Amino acid sequence: QKEVEQNSGPLSVPEGAIASLNCTYSDRGSQSFFWYRQYSGKSPELIMFIYSNGDKEDGRFTAQLNKASQYVSLLIRDSQPSDSATYLCAVKKGSARQLTFGSGTQLTVLP
Amino acid sequence: DAGVIQSPRHEVTEMGQEVTLRCKPISGHDYLFWYRQTMMRGLELLIYFNNNVPIDDSGMPEDRFSAKMPNASFSTLKIQPSEPRDSAVYFCASSLNPGATEAFFGQGTRLTVV
Numbered sequence: 091q092k093e094v095e096q097n098s099g100p101l102s103v104p105e106g107a108i109a110s111l112n113c114t115y116s117d118r119g120s121q122s123f124f125w126y127r128q129y130s131g132k133s134p135e136l137i138m139f140i141y142s143n144g145d146k147e148d149g150r151f152t153a154q155l156n157k158a159s160q161y162v163s164l165l166i167r168d169s170q171p172s173d174s175a176t177y178l179c180a181v182k183k184g185s186a187r188q189l190t191f192g193s194g195t196q197l198t199v200l201p
Numbered sequence: 202d203a204g205v206i207q208s209p210r211h212e213v214t215e216m217g218q219e220v221t222l223r224c225k226p227i228s229g230h231d232y233l234f235w236y237r238q239t240m241m242r243g244l245e246l247l248i249y250f251n252n253n254v255p256i257d258d259s260g261m262p263e264d265r266f267s268a269k270m271p272n273a274s275f276s277t278l279k280i281q282p283s284e285p286r287d288s289a290v291y292f293c294a295s296s297l298n299p300g301a302t303e304a305f306f307g308q309g310t311r312l313t314v315v
Contacts (some may be wrong), residue, residue, distance in 0.1 A: 097226075124303065132308070133292060133306035133307060133308050133309050134244070134292075134306050136303040136304075141305065160251060164207070178244065186250065187232050187256075187298070188234060188246050188249050188257065189234075189246070189297070190246070191236075191243060191244040191245075192243065193242075194242035194243060194244075200262065
């Protein structure tokens with residue numbers, strides 16, 4: 091079992107819809123959870139991080155964490171074509187400094 | 202700050218040749234990470250440094266790979282000899298300590314070994 095699992099997609103949604111990206115992790119000692127966005131040919135850039143169970147909202151983005159189910163998700167409201175990218179879920183265990191990444195979900199927002 | 206700077210951006214080399222990738226972290230960042238990204242395996246951590254000292258190199262695939270950080274502003278990842286299966290995008294990232302929440306990535310080096 092991979093430490094961090096994501097549905098590779100591709101996931102296609104129409105412009106203006108809600109895109110839902112999911113991630114599960116295997117290590118219950120994981121403490122911090124990150125969503126990175128990576129455009130084709132570019133480097134990953136941080137969108138959001140979450141530490142506590144529940145929801146965290148930032149503009150059109152909402153991260154959701156459920157530690158009991160070892161599940162973290164990212165919702166993108168009012169999706170735009172510019173949101174088309176690969177979204178990487180990353181997990182940090184305890185006091186560790188390194189991130190463990192999932193394989194990413196490719197999102198396409200159709201105009 | 203210019204962010205994490207990597208060089209070269211692209212490298213094409215022949216199998217068996219030595220390859221050296223370079224990274225300049227963001228000034229003041231205590232942690233430096235080397236990642237490799239391929240379609241098959243995604244983004245994998247190779248090694249990371251704290252205050253120029255290698256902390257975890259368990260992700261380094263083989264002895265052909267080596268990394269150094271001679272000072273706080275420079276790190277290298279060397280592959281000798283290179284093989285076609287080393288072809289990937291290599292990212293360097295840096296972060297602050299303590300209390301850092303994110304790692305900032307460089308633009309990456311796309312390595313092709315033919």
